[in-house]
Amino acid sequence: xxxxxxxxxxxxxxxxxxxxxxxxxxxxxxxxxxxxxxxxxxxxxxxxxxxxxxxxxxxxxxxxxxxxxxxxxxxxxxxxxxxxxxxxxxxxxxxxxxxxxxxxxxxxxxxx
Amino acid sequence: xxxxxxxxxxxxxxxxxxxxxxxxxxxxxxxxxxxxxxxxxxxxxxxxxxxxxxxxxxxxxxxxxxxxxxxxxxxxxxxxxxxxxxxxxxxxxxxxxxxxxxxxxxxxxxxxxxxxxxxx
Numbered sequence: 001x002x003x004x005x006x007x008x009x010x011x012x013x014x015x016x017x018x019x020x021x022x023x024x025x026x027x028x029x030x031x032x033x034x035x036x037x038x039x040x041x042x043x044x045x046x047x048x049x050x051x052x053x054x055x056x057x058x059x060x061x062x063x064x065x066x067x068x069x070x071x072x073x074x075x076x077x078x079x080x081x082x083x084x085x086x087x088x089x090x091x092x093x094x095x096x097x098x099x100x101x102x103x104x105x106x107x108x109x110x111x112x
Numbered sequence: 113x114x115x116x117x118x119x120x121x122x123x124x125x126x127x128x129x130x131x132x133x134x135x136x137x138x139x140x141x142x143x144x145x146x147x148x149x150x151x152x153x154x155x156x157x158x159x160x161x162x163x164x165x166x167x168x169x170x171x172x173x174x175x176x177x178x179x180x181x182x183x184x185x186x187x188x189x190x191x192x193x194x195x196x197x198x199x200x201x202x203x204x205x206x207x208x209x210x211x212x213x214x215x216x217x218x219x220x221x222x223x224x225x226x227x228x229x230x231x232x
Contacts, residue, residue, distance in 0.1 A: 043203060043226045099168075102156070
């Protein structure tokens with residue numbers, strides 16, 4: 001069974017600081033890994049998707065890396081802004097049954 | 113449509129009532145999923161459709177949960193005799209292609225805003 005862990009569970013930083021969010025997974029047989037953003041009471045917004053053959057993906061201030069062999073992914077958010085405050089979830093798509101296994105998320109608060 | 117649409121957004125039910133949650137996937141999307149998200153947790157897989165065929169329902173918590181997608185587009189998740197532990201956000205997601213395929217859009221899921229169910 002794929003276990004996905006996100007550390008830390010919560011993070012509070014002053015505006016302008018860089019954010020580093022960690023995700024680890026126990027089974028390296030994944031098809032891809034996706035990072036989502038979830039605002040309170042809302043659904044999931046896809047931020048970045050990294051195919052298993054890729055090492056990283058970038059979109060604006062966001063950069064996600066993937067090390068499949070060690071079962072780790074990291075989401076970097078540069079120059080954080082109060083609007084970045086949300087819960088960030090990582091999810092690994094399993095190769096054997098194509099189910100998404102989610103972490104519990106990291107709740108980020110960016111203080112103005 | 114432009115995105116995955118779910119209704120109702122909020123539902124309050126008395127314990128023992130039946131509820132039905134609707135999902136309108138992106139037009140033309142072959143694959144459809146239901147996930148359950150308890151407070152403070154990540155979403156958990158419930159069931160998966162490929163067109164109208166329910167290929168995997170291993171995540172449904174009990175036989176009180178039933179999902180259908182009769183014409184391969186709109187899907188309904190029905191919960192009978194609701195219990196307090198059913199309180200959660202129910203998320204629907206769709207994907208353009210068959211899971212595991214190599215075509216464009218394969219294995220990329222788009223999520224709806226969810227239906228928040230509260231059972232009193």
